[in-house]
Amino acid sequence: MTVTPWLEPAWQQLNRARLQSRLPHALLLTGSEGVGKQLLAERIVHALLCESPDQQGNPCGQCAACGWLAAGTHPDFLRLEPEEAGKAIKVDPVRSLCTGLGITSHGGRYKVAIVSPAEAMNINAANSLLKTLEEPTANTLLILTSAAPGRLLPTVRSRCQQIQVPLPSQQQAIEWLAAQGLEAEAATDSLLLAGGGPLYALTLHREGAEALLNDSLQQLQAVGEGRLDPLTVASEWQGDALALRLDGWRRWLQWLIRAQLAPADSIAGNMAQKLQTLAESVDCQSLYAFLDRLDSARNALASGLNRQLMLEDLLVRWAAMPTRRQKNVAQGSR
Ligand SMILES: [Zn+2]
Structure with missing residues (x-):
């Protein structure tokens, strides 16, 4: 499992924190739509839950945890998204998520949750999450991702360690899109329409x-x-x-x-x-x-x-x- 080249600096920063046991309880990954915040978040999840990741944070791909992650059934990994794109994340699923995070992990390692996009949480949902942010349990990591952090509750934002994921240069993005099979012109156009986020550009292109x-x-x-x-x-x-x-x-x-x-x-x-x-x-x-x-x-x-x-x-x-x-x-x- 690798991240794209432009995510590498943010990943190195996170992986160092992981190796030195300095990871915060809550991370807020911010950056444009399609810059790769999910990819980065998932990479952390794999590095934390795999039973024997290497120094670089690469999961072994062979342990039970890696198998569960691949199958989407790892009991220590929770994911929260709106039921439908563009709709709000409501309070009940956030409560369940917080309860889930408070339970001792099955694998004896971390409990990790990804909430994306975090700004989709309505006010009740955000307030409910706030309690977990204020009283975190040991060995839990809550990862929020947001392309519009200004729309998050300031109290939620301030309780997270924020990592801003920068857009790649246009050339870097086009090279990456070319490697995914896009012709130069399609890559340039879809990148522009996506506002510079290569992963979103790829989605737009594939969805026509x-x-x-x-x-x-x-x-x-x-x-x-x-x-x-x-x-x-x-x-x-x-x-x-x-x-x-x-x-x-x-x-x-x-x-x-x-x-x-x-x-x-x-x-x-x-x-x-x-x-x-x-x-x-x-x-x-x-x-x-x-x-x-x-x-x-x-x-x-x-x-x-x-x-x-x-x-x-x-x-x-x-x-x-x-x-x-x-x-x-x-x-x-x-
Ligand atoms: Zn593994």
Whole structure:
């Protein structure tokens, strides 16, 4: 079991802590969607539960624990995810998880749990978890993963040791995707649509989501330039793929902000040029404000807000985003 090259530094840090018995009771792995937080978390689980891992933390692959892990039946490993993607993690499963963590381990080693994505926990669930974080049992490790740690309860966040998993360089990511069988152009495009997370890019590619996201990006661009009616786009978007489109929109905003803050880090490739044009024309502060608005809308959506209204509001505001040029003109005319 290996991690991808860009996860290696974070893994080395964790493995050193494991060898020196300095692992905390709770870890928060943060980083972009598809950067490999799960992979890293699972690697820790294997190193902690295998009966004879080597110095590098590689599991032996032959002991009973390794067999149970491969079969997904290890009694000392618990995993908590939303029942459905995009839905909340509720309090009852969190309570069961906490009880499970408190029970003595079967293998006489660690008890480990992964909660992902941690920000999916609703407020009751997060409060319930907090008790376990405040009074941890020996030899337990709770691993939270989150691409949006800002949406976690601050009290939960502060009780975890946070490890930020950085995105690989574009070249590193494309090399990795090429090794998974993607042609250069498909790799570049899917990476861009995924917001830079290679594992998510691979998922998007395999699920054939590129065409849909590419269309969405083009529509956003057209709405931004006044070539397309925001209300038309709103009615088209409210179908099944809404969550995917909104996630995409969020990632593109982050790319735009990053492209403005660090132009040297900007993106290469066909589709990237479209984003680049947007990045040059839209004002950075407006992008931040819009990102907040988009996050609120996504949260509200989970609680049953009217999709059509929410989309119309977002897209009309998107169409009215002040561009740098307008802003300069306005300032110049004062
Ligand atoms: Zn083993």
